[in-house]
Amino acid sequence: MTDYRTHTKKTSKILRLMAEKYPTKEAVYEKLIYLQSYLSLPKGIEHFMSDLHGEYASFFHILNNCSGVIREKVDYVFGVRLTEDEKAEFCTLIYYPKEKIDQMRTERRATPSWYRENLSRLLELAKLMSYKYPASKVSGFIPDRYASVIVELMNTRPEADQAQFLYLKKLLNTIVQIDSGADFIEAFTVLIKRLAVDRLHIVGDFFDRGNRPDAILNLLMEHPSVDIQWGNHDVLWMGAALGSEACIATVVRNSLRYHNTDVLERGYGISLRPLTTFASHIYPDEAPLKAAERAITIMMFKLEGQLIARNHDFQMESRRLLHHIDFRSSYARLGDGRRYELESAYFPTIDESGEDVYELTAKEQEIIADLRSYFTESAVLHRHVDYLYQKGNLYTCCNGNLLFHGCVPLNEDGSFRTIRFEGKEYRGRSWFDFCEQRAREAWLHGTPRALDFMYFLWCGRLSPTSGREFKTFERALIPDESTWKEPSDPYYRYIDTVECCEHVLQEFGLDPKRGHIINGHVPVKVKKGESPIKAGGRAIIIDGGFCRAYHKKTGISGYTLISNSRGLRLLEHQRIADVREALRANHDIESVSETVELQSCHNTVGDTDQGRAIQDEITDLYNLLLAYQNGLLKPQN
Ligand SMILES: O=P(O)(O)OC[C@H]1O[C@](O)(COP(=O)(O)O)[C@@H](O)[C@@H]1O
Numbered sequence: 001m002t003d004y005r006t007h008t009k010k011t012s013k014i015l016r017l018m019a020e021k022y023p024t025k026e027a028v029y030e031k032l033i034y035l036q037s038y039l040s041l042p043k044g045i046e047h048f049m050s051d052l053h054g055e056y057a058s059f060f061h062i063l064n065n066c067s068g069v070i071r072e073k074v075d076y077v078f079g080v081r082l083t084e085d086e087k088a089e090f091c092t093l094i095y096y097p098k099e100k101i102d103q104m105r106t107e108r109r110a111t112p113s114w115y116r117e118n119l120s121r122l123l124e125l126a127k128l129m130s131y132k133y134p135a136s137k138v139s140g141f142i143p144d145r146y147a148s149v150i151v152e153l154m155n156t157r158p159e160a161d162q163a164q165f166l167y168l169k170k171l172l173n174t175i176v177q178i179d180s181g182a183d184f185i186e187a188f189t190v191l192i193k194r195l196a197v198d199r200l201h202i203v204g205d206f207f208d209r210g211n212r213p214d215a216i217l218n219l220l221m222e223h224p225s226v227d228i229q230w231g232n233h234d235v236l237w238m239g240a241a242l243g244s245e246a247c248i249a250t251v252v253r254n255s256l257r258y259h260n261t262d263v264l265e266r267g268y269g270i271s272l273r274p275l276t277t278f279a280s281h282i283y284p285d286e287a288p289l290k291a292a293e294r295a296i297t298i299m300m301f302k303l304e305g306q307l308i309a310r311n312h313d314f315q316m317e318s319r320r321l322l323h324h325i326d327f328r329s330s331y332a333r334l335g336d337g338r339r340y341e342l343e344s345a346y347f348p349t350i351d352e353s354g355e356d357v358y359e360l361t362a363k364e365q366e367i368i369a370d371l372r373s374y375f376t377e378s379a380v381l382h383r384h385v386d387y388l389y390q391k392g393n394l395y396t397c398c399n400g401n402l403l404f405h406g407c408v409p410l411n412e413d414g415s416f417r418t419i420r421f422e423g424k425e426y427r428g429r430s431w432f433d434f435c436e437q438r439a440r441e442a443w444l445h446g447t448p449r450a451l452d453f454m455y456f457l458w459c460g461r462l463s464p465t466s467g468r469e470f471k472t473f474e475r476a477l478i479p480d481e482s483t484w485k486e487p488s489d490p491y492y493r494y495i496d497t498v499e500c501c502e503h504v505l506q507e508f509g510l511d512p513k514r515g516h517i518i519n520g521h522v523p524v525k526v527k528k529g530e531s532p533i534k535a536g537g538r539a540i541i542i543d544g545g546f547c548r549a550y551h552k553k554t555g556i557s558g559y560t561l562i563s564n565s566r567g568l569r570l571l572e573h574q575r576i577a578d579v580r581e582a583l584r585a586n587h588d589i590e591s592v593s594e595t596v597e598l599q600s601c602h603n604t605v606g607d608t609d610q611g612r613a614i615q616d617e618i619t620d621l622y623n624l625l626l627a628y629q630n631g632l633l634k635p636q637n
C-alpha cells in the first residue's frame with residue numbers, strides 16, 4: 001500500500017513537472033511526433049581518436065577534414081562532375097575557409113561567380129549530409145548569425161520546380177552582391193563539419209612528446225560534442241596541476257626530454273628558470289637542457305621513492321632503486337640480483353654517505369616549491385585540467401562499446417586480478433570505479449593520498465591507464481638496454497582473444513556479443529604487420545601514433561575509428577599534412593579505410609543510448625497525455 005502511494009506520488013510529481021514544460025495537449029503531440037520519428041533516423045556518426053600527444057598540426061587537420069569523411073562525401077556528391085583538382089580545392093575550402101578565401105583574394109580569383117559556384121556546391125553537400133538528422137537538429141548546427149538564410153537555402157528544391165530554381169539563384173546572387181559570400185561560405189563549412197561528426201571520443205593521452213597539447217585542448221573546448229577517457233599522460237598532468245610534486249617533476253622531465261619546454265613556459269606560464277640556473281651550476285659541463293633534465297630526473301626519483309615508501313598499496317616497491325646504487329663503484333643492483341654499470345657516477349645532489357638518499361637538498365626543495373606554485377597557479381593549465389575532469393572519465397560505456405585508455409588488470413591465466421587497496425578488494429569494473437573516484441578526490445579536495453594516487457595512475461603496474469612496469473630508472477641511468485624492457489599486464493596479450501573481450505564487456509554491463517572494446521596506449525606497429533583490430537574486431541587499439549616520435553615505430557600517423565549506422569570502419573592516416581601544405585597544393589592527409597564490421601541493417605537512433613533515453617521520455621509524455629485526457633491534470637489553453 002505504502003509502495004503504491006509513494007509510487008503514484010512520485011509519478012504525479014514527474015507529471016506535474018512535465019506539465020510545466022508541455023502545458024497543452026498540442027505541445028505534447030508536437031514533442032511526441034518529433035521524438036518518435038527521430039528514433040527512426042540513422043544513428044549519428046561517432047569518431048574515436050587516441051594518443052594525440054600534442055600533435056596539434058595533425059589534429060587540427062583531421063578535425064577540419066573530419067577524418068577524411070568530407071573528402072568521401074565530396075567524391076560521392078560530385079563524382080565525375082568535378083575534376084580531381086577541383087574536388088581537392090573545394091575540400092581545402094571546406095577545411096580552411098578563411099585561409100583559402102584570403103588566398104583566392106590575393107590571387108584575384110575570388111570573383112562573384114567563384115563565390116556563387118562554391119556556395120551552391122556547399123549547399124548541395126550540406127543538403128545531402130543533413131538527411132540523417134531531423135530539421136531542428138540541423139538548424140542547431142548552423143551558426144546563429146546566418147541561421148535563417150541558411151535554413152531558407154537548405155529548404156529550396158531547384159531540381160523540382162523552375163520557380164524554386166530562380167528563387168535559389170536570387171538568394172545566392174544577393175548574398176554575393178552584398179559582399180557576404182565569405183561569411184556564408186564559412187558558416188556552411190561549420191555546418192558541414194558538424195554534420196560529419198556527431199560525437200568525438202578521445203581515448204586519452206593529449207600530453208607529452210608533441211609540442212602543442214595546449215592548442216589541441218583549446219580547439220577541442222570549442223567542439224560541441226566530446227567525451228574523453230583519461231590516458232596516463234593526462235592523469236600525470238592533472239596530478240601536476242593539482243600540486244603533486246612527483247607528477248610535477250615527471251612532467252618537467254618529459255618536457256625537457258622531448259624539447260617541449262615551450263608548452264610549459266609559453267603555453268602555461270610555468271618558468272623553468274630556477275631549475276635551469278640551478279642545473280647549470282651543478283652540471284657545468286652539460287648543455288643547459290641536458291643539465292636541467294639530469295637535475296629534475298634525480299629530484300623525480302627522490303620524490304617517487306618517498307611516495308612509494310608511504311603507499312605500500314601501490315605495489316611499486318620494485319621501482320624504488322636509488323638506494324640500490326653503490327655510489328663508490330657506480331653500479332646498481334637491480335631486482336634480478338645482478339649488478340649493472342651506471343651511465344655516470346656523478347650524483348652531486350645525493351648525499352651518498354647520508355642516511356636517506358631520497359631526501360631533497362634545501363635547494364631542490366626550493367625549486368620544487370617554486371615549480372609547484374607555478375603549476376598550481378597557472379590559470380590556463382587549470383582551465384584545461386577542469387575540462388579534462390568535466391568531459392573525462394577513466395572509462396566510458398557508449399552505445400554498447402567500452403572505451404578506456406589502457407587495460408583491465410588480469411592474472412596470468414586471464415582472469416580479473418584482485419587488487420587489495422586500503423584493506424578492501426577490487427577487480428574489473430570496481431577497480432576502475434575506485435580509481436576514478438580517487439582521481440576525482442584529487443580535483444575536488446586535493447588530499448595528499450589522492451595526489452599520490454595520480455602518480456600511481458601515471459605509471460603503476462596495476463593502474464588501468466598504464467598496466468606496465470615502467471623502467472624509468474634503468475632507461476635514465478643504465479646503458480644496458482636489456483634492463484629497459486617494461487613487463488606489461490597479461491591484458492595486452494589476452495585482448496586478442498574473443499573470450500577475454502566478452503568477459504570484459506560483460507563485466508562493464510555491456511552486451512558481450514555486440515559490444516567492442518576501444519583502447520589506446522599501445523602503439524600499433526603497422527610496419528611490422530601488427531593490426532589494430534584484435535579478436536576479430538571485438539577490440540580495436542587505435543594508438544596509431546599521431547606523435548612524430550612514434551612514426552618510426554608505427555609507420556603511420558594515426559587512426560580514426562568511425563562508427564556509423566552501418567558499422568565500424570577504421571581510417572589509417574598515412575602522413576602528416578599541415579595548413580600551409582594544404583593551402584599550397586590542396587594536399588590532404590591520405591587515409592586508407594578498412595571495414596571492421598559491417599551490419600546487415602542500419603542502426604537507428606532508437607538503437608543508441610540516447611534512443612533509450614528518448615524512449616523513456618516518450619513513455620512519460622504518453623502518461624502526461626493520458627493525465628490530460630482523463631482529467632488528472634488540467635492542460636492550459
Ligand atoms: O603511455 P606511453 O605513451 O606509452 O608512455 C609511457 C612510456 O613512456 C616511457 O616513460 C618512456 O618514455 P621515453 O620514450 O621518453 O623514454 C616508458 O617508460 C613508458 O612505458
Ligand SMILES: [Mn+2]
Nearest residue numbers: 205231232521
Ligand atoms: Mn598512454
